[in-house]
Amino acid sequence: MTTPPHSKPSLLIKLQKSVIVFESIMRLLRTMTKIAMPSLILAILINLATATLPVLDIFLTKNLVDEVTRIIGQRSQGINVALGWLSAVLSLQLISIILQPAYQVILTRIKLKMNYHFDQEIALKSSRLPLVYFDSAEYYDKYERAQSLNGDRGIGFIEAILHILQSVLSITGFLYVLFQFHFILGLGFLLIMIPSLLIHLSIGKLRFHQMFQQTTAVRKINYLMGLMTKRDSAKELRIFNLTPYLLDKVRHYYWQNANEQIALQKRSAWSVLRVDGLSKLLQSAAIGFLIWTSSLGRMTIGSYVALVQAMSSSQGYLFVITNRISNIYESALYVRNIYDYLELPEEDRPDVYKIYTGLQHQGIEVNNLYFKYPNRSEWILDNISLQIRPGEKIAIVGDNGAGKSTLVKCLLGLYKPVKGNICYGGVNIQHIDPAVLSESISATFQDYVCYQFPLRENIGLGSILTMDQDELIQRAAFKGQADQIAAMLPHGYDTDLGHAFGEGQELSQGQWQKIALSRAFLRDAEVVVLDEPTAALDPMAEAAVFERFIDLSEGKTSIFISHRLGSCRMADRILVLRNGKIVEDGHHSTLMNADGPYAQMFRLQAKWYTDEKVG
Ligand SMILES: Nc1ncnc2c1ncn2[C@@H]1O[C@H](COP(=O)(O)OP(=O)(O)OP(=O)(O)O)[C@@H](O)[C@H]1O
Numbered sequence: 001m002t003t004p005p006h007s008k009p010s011l012l013i014k015l016q017k018s019v020i021v022f023e024s025i026m027r028l029l030r031t032m033t034k035i036a037m038p039s040l041i042l043a044i045l046i047n048l049a050t051a052t053l054p055v056l057d058i059f060l061t062k063n064l065v066d067e068v069t070r071i072i073g074q075r076s077q078g079i080n081v082a083l084g085w086l087s088a089v090l091s092l093q094l095i096s097i098i099l100q101p102a103y104q105v106i107l108t109r110i111k112l113k114m115n116y117h118f119d120q121e122i123a124l125k126s127s128r129l130p131l132v133y134f135d136s137a138e139y140y141d142k143y144e145r146a147q148s149l150n151g152d153r154g155i156g157f158i159e160a161i162l163h164i165l166q167s168v169l170s171i172t173g174f175l176y177v178l179f180q181f182h183f184i185l186g187l188g189f190l191l192i193m194i195p196s197l198l199i200h201l202s203i204g205k206l207r208f209h210q211m212f213q214q215t216t217a218v219r220k221i222n223y224l225m226g227l228m229t230k231r232d233s234a235k236e237l238r239i240f241n242l243t244p245y246l247l248d249k250v251r252h253y254y255w256q257n258a259n260e261q262i263a264l265q266k267r268s269a270w271s272v273l274r275v276d277g278l279s280k281l282l283q284s285a286a287i288g289f290l291i292w293t294s295s296l297g298r299m300t301i302g303s304y305v306a307l308v309q310a311m312s313s314s315q316g317y318l319f320v321i322t323n324r325i326s327n328i329y330e331s332a333l334y335v336r337n338i339y340d341y342l343e344l345p346e347e348d349r350p351d352v353y354k355i356y357t358g359l360q361h362q363g364i365e366v367n368n369l370y371f372k373y374p375n376r377s378e379w380i381l382d383n384i385s386l387q388i389r390p391g392e393k394i395a396i397v398g399d400n401g402a403g404k405s406t407l408v409k410c411l412l413g414l415y416k417p418v419k420g421n422i423c424y425g426g427v428n429i430q431h432i433d434p435a436v437l438s439e440s441i442s443a444t445f446q447d448y449v450c451y452q453f454p455l456r457e458n459i460g461l462g463s464i465l466t467m468d469q470d471e472l473i474q475r476a477a478f479k480g481q482a483d484q485i486a487a488m489l490p491h492g493y494d495t496d497l498g499h500a501f502g503e504g505q506e507l508s509q510g511q512w513q514k515i516a517l518s519r520a521f522l523r524d525a526e527v528v529v530l531d532e533p534t535a536a537l538d539p540m541a542e543a544a545v546f547e548r549f550i551d552l553s554e555g556k557t558s559i560f561i562s563h564r565l566g567s568c569r570m571a572d573r574i575l576v577l578r579n580g581k582i583v584e585d586g587h588h589s590t591l592m593n594a595d596g597p598y599a600q601m602f603r604l605q606a607k608w609y610t611d612e613k614v615g
Pocket residue numbers: 135373375376380398399400401402403404405406407
């Protein structure tokens with residue numbers, strides 16, 4: 001569905017689009033009936049009732065006017081009949097006044113249910129998508145488009161359908177009145193409908209394609225606005241005085257989009273102007289026809305008023321129909337976006353998972369592992385084979401970009417190998433139920449999350465089932481050194497953290513990192529991974545974390561990445577990665593004796609510390 005807006009789509013593409021529109025309409029209707037059936041039925045009933053009101057109104061008004069005319073011409077004996085018609089007109093208007101707000105309440109209810117439904121679906125879908133998706137621009141474009149539907153587009157769609165239904169019924173009544181009087185009047189109005197309908201349809205189509213094409217620019221604008229308004233970037237922006245530069249970028253994308261929108265609006269306005277002009281002309285001709293008929297004495301005043309009212313109301317309803325049809329078309333295409341997102345392919349998973357009972361004596365086995373990112377051609381992990389015994393402490397070291405974090409993500413089952421496999425206890429990781437696997441692994445990453453929740457929850461998220469058990473939370477806090485943070489906070493473990501919601505206590509980077517570590521320690525996992533967990537810690541804290549880590553992860557298989565090689569001396573084995581390959585593998589003393597890349601890196605770092613001491 002990525003045809004550029006101004007190229008002429010082939011008949012086949014047009015047909016495909018129509019099918020997509022139809023499919024989307026049916027799908028959305030199915031969703032609505034599933035989640036809001038009673039409200040939907042009520043809305044339809046009110047709609048049907050509302051549709052009959054204007055036609056009834058015309059009938060009552062005609063009789064009222066005719067009766068009043070008789071009274072004025074003194075051809076009627078009393079005013080009772082006229083008052084009867086008047087009270088009928090008033091009752092009708094009262095019903096209409098009551099139905100409208102009731103209808104709005106029901107629509108709001110449907111709208112909120114739809115919002116909630118789509119929010120949930122999108123969140124669940126994101127959790128099931130392969131992690132590599134989150135590294136592609138295509139994913140974010142799809143997400144942005146799916147979000148543009150959320151709420152209003154869904155309800156806009158149902159509102160449009162109901163409005164059309166109501167308008168078609170009312171117009172049918174009016175047309176009946178017009179045809180009853182003279183077929184020329186009825187026919188004239190049918191003719192007005194066709195060009196108006198076509199114009200509004202094509203405007204809807206163009207608007208949708210514009211939105212589609214502008215998604216990337218909109219995301220860029222949002223990103224730039226985020227840079228200028230968020231805390232993380234505020235420091236750099238001030239130091240380098242970047243706001244004018246970024247604003248200039250926003251100006252470029254914003255006005256590129258805005259000018260395209262204005263151009264489309266102008267085109268639409270011109271088309272609508274022509275169609276509306278034509279229909280006004282036809283309407284005037286019809287009124288002229290009525291005046292001519294009146295001059296022949298073939299009409300009462302009441303009939304004249306009723307017919308003029310029928311014609312002008314038909315115009316209004318016609319406008320609603322044409323406009324709403326283009327809304328439906330637009331909405332259907334937007335709906336397609338959300339279903340496009342919800343249909344993104346998930347990772348291939350076996351129908352039945354294999355039973356996994358732990359690492360057993362086999363540990364973790366990596367066999368000829370190859371991995372590359374979707375947008376990159378080179379191998380990031382290049383034929384890695386390795387065996388990790390249960391309970392072994394592995395340190396992974398290497399230059400920036402060597403592939404350490406990528407390897408760890410593969411080992412945790414977050415990235416699927418392109419070739420080769422990873423087995424836990426002899427079972428291919430791809431054949432283990434992710435929920436079961438997740439029970440047996442725990443990890444802290446470089447980009448750990450600072451949850452804007454209380455401290456207890458921040459740690460508790462490591463194992464939701466034990467979140468309420470104070471003793472376990474405190475033990476995990478001790479392991480990751482977050483116990484000292486709890487001690488200094490005003491409400492201890494119940495203190496809200498972070499600045500996002502006003503009352504939270506902000507922490508230093510190192511303090512957040514200790515909390516992230518504690519979270520990882522809360523889970524009683526057999527495999528613990530720390531991907532550079534100590535970068536923000538001071539050297540004393542880092543040494544303490546590693547000592548505790550080694551002590552407390554006794555019996556657990558642990559893998560950690562660190563750039564500070566001093567910490568790696570405690571590991572049973574050190575893997576040295578270079579350009580996606582393991583170039584060395586052994587204990588600190590073995591690697592030092594080998595005098596290879598590890599020894600060189602170690603001596604270089606030791607020199608820095610020695611020089612510092614000397615200095
Ligand atoms: N999401 C991604 N998309 C494309 N390429 C990526 C992505 N993440 C990492 N890379 C590339 O993969 C290579 C390995 O990255 P990785 O993060 O695994 O290295 P690392 O050894 O952990 O580095 P560091 O020590 O800097 O954390 C790098 O060349 C990096 O540019």
